[in-house]
Amino acid sequence: MSILIATRGPKNGICNICGETGPLTEDHTPPKGCIKVSQVELHHILEHLNKSKPSIKGRYSQNGIKYRTLCRRCNSELLGGKYDQEFINFVNKIGMYLKTELYIPSPLSIKTKPQKIMRSLLGHIAAQGVDRYLKGKITEPLKDYMQDSSLALPESLNIYFWPYPYKHHVMARDCAYTDLTIREPVALWFLKFFPVAFMVTIDEPDEYNFKIGCLSTYRELEIEQEVEVNIDFSNIPHPFWPEAPTKTSIVIYGQEAIVSFDLKKIQQI
Numbered sequence: 001m002s003i004l005i006a007t008r009g010p011k012n013g014i015c016n017i018c019g020e021t022g023p024l025t026e027d028h029t030p031p032k033g034c035i036k037v038s039q040v041e042l043h044h045i046l047e048h049l050n051k052s053k054p055s056i057k058g059r060y061s062q063n064g065i066k067y068r069t070l071c072r073r074c075n076s077e078l079l080g081g082k083y084d085q086e087f088i089n090f091v092n093k094i095g096m097y098l099k100t101e102l103y104i105p106s107p108l109s110i111k112t113k114p115q116k117i118m119r120s121l122l123g124h125i126a127a128q129g130v131d132r133y134l135k136g137k138i139t140e141p142l143k144d145y146m147q148d149s150s151l152a153l154p155e156s157l158n159i160y161f162w163p164y165p166y167k168h169h170v171m172a173r174d175c176a177y178t179d180l181t182i183r184e185p186v187a188l189w190f191l192k193f194f195p196v197a198f199m200v201t202i203d204e205p206d207e208y209n210f211k212i213g214c215l216s217t218y219r220e221l222e223i224e225q226e227v228e229v230n231i232d233f234s235n236i237p238h239p240f241w242p243e244a245p246t247k248t249s250i251v252i253y254g255q256e257a258i259v260s261f262d263l264k265k266i267q268q269i
Protein backbone atom coordinates (compact mmCIF):
# COMPACT_ATOMS: atom_id res chain seq x y z
CA MET A 1 0.00 0.00 0.00
CA SER A 2 1.34 3.34 -0.84
CA ILE A 3 0.14 6.60 0.50
CA LEU A 4 -0.34 9.62 -1.60
CA ILE A 5 2.84 11.63 -1.53
CA ALA A 6 2.56 14.72 -3.57
CA THR A 7 3.89 18.14 -4.04
CA ARG A 8 0.82 19.94 -5.10
CA GLY A 9 -0.31 23.45 -5.54
CA PRO A 10 0.64 26.34 -7.74
CA LYS A 11 3.85 28.31 -7.28
CA ASN A 12 1.79 31.36 -6.50
CA GLY A 13 -1.48 31.30 -4.67
CA ILE A 14 -3.34 31.82 -1.42
CA CYS A 15 -1.60 30.68 1.77
CA ASN A 16 -3.70 28.15 3.69
CA ILE A 17 -2.86 29.77 7.02
CA CYS A 18 -2.83 33.55 6.55
CA GLY A 19 -4.88 33.86 3.36
CA GLU A 20 -2.42 36.16 1.64
CA THR A 21 -1.61 35.74 -2.04
CA GLY A 22 2.00 35.30 -3.08
CA PRO A 23 4.71 32.72 -3.73
CA LEU A 24 3.96 29.41 -2.00
CA THR A 25 6.46 27.08 -0.36
CA GLU A 26 6.39 23.36 0.37
CA ASP A 27 5.36 22.21 3.80
CA HIS A 28 6.73 18.89 5.04
CA THR A 29 4.52 16.85 7.33
CA PRO A 30 5.81 15.60 9.69
CA PRO A 31 8.47 18.29 9.85
CA LYS A 32 12.01 17.23 9.01
CA GLY A 33 13.88 16.07 12.08
CA CYS A 34 11.15 13.80 13.43
CA ILE A 35 12.36 10.36 14.47
CA LYS A 36 12.12 7.44 12.01
CA VAL A 37 11.70 3.78 12.67
CA SER A 38 12.94 0.70 10.84
CA GLN A 39 10.83 -2.37 10.21
CA VAL A 40 12.94 -4.35 12.70
CA GLU A 41 12.61 -1.73 15.42
CA LEU A 42 8.89 -1.57 14.83
CA HIS A 43 8.62 -5.31 15.20
CA HIS A 44 10.38 -5.14 18.58
CA ILE A 45 8.22 -2.24 19.73
CA LEU A 46 4.98 -4.06 18.95
CA GLU A 47 6.24 -7.16 20.70
CA HIS A 48 7.33 -5.13 23.68
CA LEU A 49 3.93 -3.43 23.92
CA ASN A 50 2.16 -6.73 23.42
CA LYS A 51 0.48 -5.46 20.28
CA SER A 52 -0.11 -7.48 17.16
CA LYS A 53 1.02 -6.27 13.79
CA PRO A 54 -1.76 -4.64 11.77
CA SER A 55 -2.82 -6.84 8.88
CA ILE A 56 -1.86 -4.73 5.93
CA LYS A 57 0.32 -5.60 3.04
CA GLY A 58 2.87 -3.54 1.28
CA ARG A 59 5.24 -0.86 2.25
CA TYR A 60 4.69 2.53 3.68
CA SER A 61 6.71 5.50 2.89
CA GLN A 62 8.06 7.50 5.78
CA ASN A 63 8.99 10.42 3.63
CA GLY A 64 5.87 12.17 4.70
CA ILE A 65 3.52 14.33 2.74
CA LYS A 66 4.30 17.58 1.02
CA TYR A 67 1.95 20.31 -0.02
CA ARG A 68 2.95 23.59 -1.59
CA THR A 69 0.30 25.65 0.15
CA LEU A 70 1.97 27.98 2.65
CA CYS A 71 3.64 31.33 2.18
CA ARG A 72 7.25 31.64 3.28
CA ARG A 73 6.34 33.66 6.34
CA CYS A 74 3.89 31.07 7.71
CA ASN A 75 6.05 28.13 6.68
CA SER A 76 9.54 29.24 7.64
CA GLU A 77 9.10 32.06 10.12
CA LEU A 78 6.06 30.82 12.03
CA LEU A 79 6.16 27.03 11.85
CA GLY A 80 9.84 26.48 11.15
CA GLY A 81 11.09 29.41 13.21
CA LYS A 82 8.88 29.30 16.27
CA TYR A 83 6.95 26.11 16.71
CA ASP A 84 8.31 23.05 14.92
CA GLN A 85 11.30 22.42 17.17
CA GLU A 86 9.11 21.89 20.23
CA PHE A 87 6.85 19.61 18.19
CA ILE A 88 9.86 17.62 16.96
CA ASN A 89 11.27 17.32 20.50
CA PHE A 90 7.94 16.06 21.83
CA VAL A 91 7.55 13.54 19.01
CA ASN A 92 11.13 12.33 19.34
CA LYS A 93 10.90 11.81 23.09
CA ILE A 94 7.86 9.58 22.61
CA GLY A 95 9.71 7.78 19.82
CA MET A 96 12.76 7.21 22.01
CA TYR A 97 10.65 5.75 24.79
CA LEU A 98 8.98 3.42 22.35
CA LYS A 99 12.33 2.34 20.99
CA THR A 100 13.85 1.51 24.37
CA GLU A 101 13.39 -2.06 25.33
CA LEU A 102 12.99 -1.09 28.94
CA TYR A 103 9.78 -1.17 30.86
CA ILE A 104 7.84 2.02 30.09
CA PRO A 105 6.01 3.36 33.13
CA SER A 106 2.51 4.45 32.19
CA PRO A 107 1.55 7.20 32.28
CA LEU A 108 4.89 8.68 31.56
CA SER A 109 5.32 12.42 31.63
CA ILE A 110 7.19 14.55 29.14
CA LYS A 111 8.11 18.15 29.83
CA THR A 112 6.96 20.32 26.97
CA LYS A 113 5.40 23.59 25.83
CA PRO A 114 1.89 22.62 24.66
CA GLN A 115 1.13 25.96 22.99
CA LYS A 116 3.97 25.44 20.54
CA ILE A 117 3.04 21.83 19.81
CA MET A 118 -0.58 22.79 19.15
CA ARG A 119 0.42 25.62 16.81
CA SER A 120 2.88 23.47 14.89
CA LEU A 121 0.32 20.69 14.53
CA LEU A 122 -2.49 22.99 13.39
CA GLY A 123 -0.16 24.67 10.91
CA HIS A 124 0.84 21.39 9.30
CA ILE A 125 -2.70 20.11 9.12
CA ALA A 126 -3.84 23.44 7.68
CA ALA A 127 -1.18 23.08 4.98
CA GLN A 128 -2.96 20.01 3.69
CA GLY A 129 -5.02 20.53 0.56
CA VAL A 130 -4.63 23.16 -2.10
CA ASP A 131 -6.45 26.47 -1.77
CA ARG A 132 -8.16 25.68 1.51
CA TYR A 133 -8.21 29.14 2.95
CA LEU A 134 -11.75 30.17 3.90
CA LYS A 135 -13.05 26.68 3.18
CA GLY A 136 -13.73 26.00 6.81
CA LYS A 137 -15.43 27.91 9.56
CA ILE A 138 -12.37 27.91 11.76
CA THR A 139 -10.05 29.59 9.26
CA GLU A 140 -10.25 33.04 10.83
CA PRO A 141 -9.78 32.09 14.51
CA LEU A 142 -7.02 29.72 13.43
CA LYS A 143 -5.23 32.46 11.53
CA ASP A 144 -5.38 34.73 14.60
CA TYR A 145 -4.18 31.96 16.88
CA MET A 146 -1.27 31.13 14.59
CA GLN A 147 -0.20 34.72 14.17
CA ASP A 148 -0.64 35.98 17.73
CA SER A 149 1.30 33.84 20.19
CA SER A 150 -0.49 35.40 23.18
CA LEU A 151 -3.91 34.00 22.23
CA ALA A 152 -5.55 30.94 23.81
CA LEU A 153 -6.46 28.00 21.59
CA PRO A 154 -9.98 28.70 20.18
CA GLU A 155 -12.72 27.14 22.32
CA SER A 156 -14.13 25.34 19.29
CA LEU A 157 -11.05 23.10 19.05
CA ASN A 158 -9.95 20.15 21.14
CA ILE A 159 -6.63 18.47 20.47
CA TYR A 160 -5.87 14.86 21.40
CA PHE A 161 -2.86 12.61 21.01
CA TRP A 162 -1.77 9.05 21.67
CA PRO A 163 1.33 6.92 21.11
CA TYR A 164 1.24 5.41 17.64
CA PRO A 165 3.67 2.49 17.30
CA TYR A 166 2.86 1.92 13.64
CA LYS A 167 4.41 2.92 10.39
CA HIS A 168 1.59 4.03 8.14
CA HIS A 169 1.24 7.74 7.77
CA VAL A 170 -2.33 8.97 7.67
CA MET A 171 -3.62 12.48 7.44
CA ALA A 172 -7.11 13.85 6.92
CA ARG A 173 -9.03 17.00 7.44
CA ASP A 174 -12.67 17.93 7.41
CA CYS A 175 -14.12 14.48 7.90
CA ALA A 176 -17.08 13.67 10.13
CA TYR A 177 -16.82 11.02 12.83
CA THR A 178 -19.89 9.60 14.51
CA ASP A 179 -19.93 7.45 17.59
CA LEU A 180 -23.06 5.41 16.92
CA THR A 181 -24.01 5.41 20.59
CA ILE A 182 -23.98 9.22 20.58
CA ARG A 183 -25.20 9.77 17.00
CA GLU A 184 -24.17 13.36 16.72
CA PRO A 185 -21.20 13.74 14.34
CA VAL A 186 -18.04 15.61 15.19
CA ALA A 187 -15.72 17.18 12.62
CA LEU A 188 -12.20 15.78 12.75
CA TRP A 189 -8.74 16.56 11.52
CA PHE A 190 -6.06 14.02 12.22
CA LEU A 191 -2.42 13.32 11.58
CA LYS A 192 -0.80 9.99 12.42
CA PHE A 193 2.78 8.92 11.92
CA PHE A 194 5.32 6.98 13.97
CA PRO A 195 5.46 7.52 16.97
CA VAL A 196 2.42 9.67 17.71
CA ALA A 197 -1.07 10.38 16.45
CA PHE A 198 -2.90 13.68 16.83
CA MET A 199 -6.57 14.40 16.42
CA VAL A 200 -8.32 17.76 16.35
CA THR A 201 -12.06 17.97 16.93
CA ILE A 202 -14.15 20.97 15.95
CA ASP A 203 -17.21 21.91 18.00
CA GLU A 204 -17.12 18.58 19.76
CA PRO A 205 -20.54 17.73 21.30
CA ASP A 206 -20.45 17.38 25.10
CA GLU A 207 -21.45 13.72 24.91
CA TYR A 208 -18.09 12.78 23.44
CA ASN A 209 -15.53 11.70 25.94
CA PHE A 210 -12.44 10.49 24.15
CA LYS A 211 -10.30 8.54 26.59
CA ILE A 212 -6.98 9.60 25.16
CA GLY A 213 -4.37 12.23 25.96
CA CYS A 214 -5.55 15.81 25.61
CA LEU A 215 -3.37 18.78 24.74
CA SER A 216 -6.13 21.37 24.57
CA THR A 217 -6.40 21.17 28.37
CA TYR A 218 -3.52 23.61 28.13
CA ARG A 219 -5.31 26.06 25.82
CA GLU A 220 -4.83 29.00 28.21
CA LEU A 221 -1.10 28.60 28.83
CA GLU A 222 1.46 31.20 27.81
CA ILE A 223 3.51 30.34 24.74
CA GLU A 224 6.70 29.61 26.70
CA GLN A 225 5.02 27.86 29.63
CA GLU A 226 6.32 24.36 30.18
CA VAL A 227 4.28 21.55 31.75
CA GLU A 228 4.56 17.81 32.33
CA VAL A 229 2.25 16.16 29.82
CA ASN A 230 1.21 12.59 30.59
CA ILE A 231 1.51 9.97 27.88
CA ASP A 232 -0.54 6.82 28.33
CA PHE A 233 1.26 3.83 26.84
CA SER A 234 -1.19 1.33 28.31
CA ASN A 235 -4.22 2.40 26.31
CA ILE A 236 -3.22 2.67 22.66
CA PRO A 237 -6.14 2.83 20.20
CA HIS A 238 -6.41 0.45 17.27
CA PRO A 239 -3.96 1.27 14.45
CA PHE A 240 -6.79 2.31 12.11
CA TRP A 241 -8.72 4.42 14.57
CA PRO A 242 -10.36 6.85 13.87
CA GLU A 243 -10.16 6.63 10.07
CA ALA A 244 -11.80 3.25 9.57
CA PRO A 245 -15.28 2.22 10.71
CA THR A 246 -15.65 0.11 13.86
CA LYS A 247 -18.68 -1.62 15.35
CA THR A 248 -19.52 1.60 17.18
CA SER A 249 -18.24 4.35 14.94
CA ILE A 250 -18.24 5.56 11.36
CA VAL A 251 -16.32 8.25 9.51
CA ILE A 252 -17.65 10.11 6.51
CA TYR A 253 -15.32 11.82 4.11
CA GLY A 254 -17.34 14.51 2.38
CA GLN A 255 -16.59 16.43 -0.76
CA GLU A 256 -14.51 18.94 1.11
CA ALA A 257 -12.43 16.37 2.99
CA ILE A 258 -8.78 15.98 2.19
CA VAL A 259 -7.37 12.55 2.90
CA SER A 260 -3.81 11.37 2.42
CA PHE A 261 -4.12 7.61 2.55
CA ASP A 262 -5.69 4.89 0.51
CA LEU A 263 -9.17 4.45 1.91
CA LYS A 264 -10.02 1.40 -0.18
CA LYS A 265 -7.25 -0.65 1.32
CA ILE A 266 -8.22 -0.10 4.91
CA GLN A 267 -10.38 -2.98 5.89
CA GLN A 268 -13.27 -2.75 8.23
CA ILE A 269 -12.08 -3.35 11.78
Ligand SMILES: [Zn+2]
Pocket residue numbers: 015016017018019020070071072073074075
Ligand atom coordinates in the same frame (compact mmCIF):
# COMPACT_ATOMS: atom_id res chain seq x y z
ZN1 LIG B 1 0.85 32.61 5.15
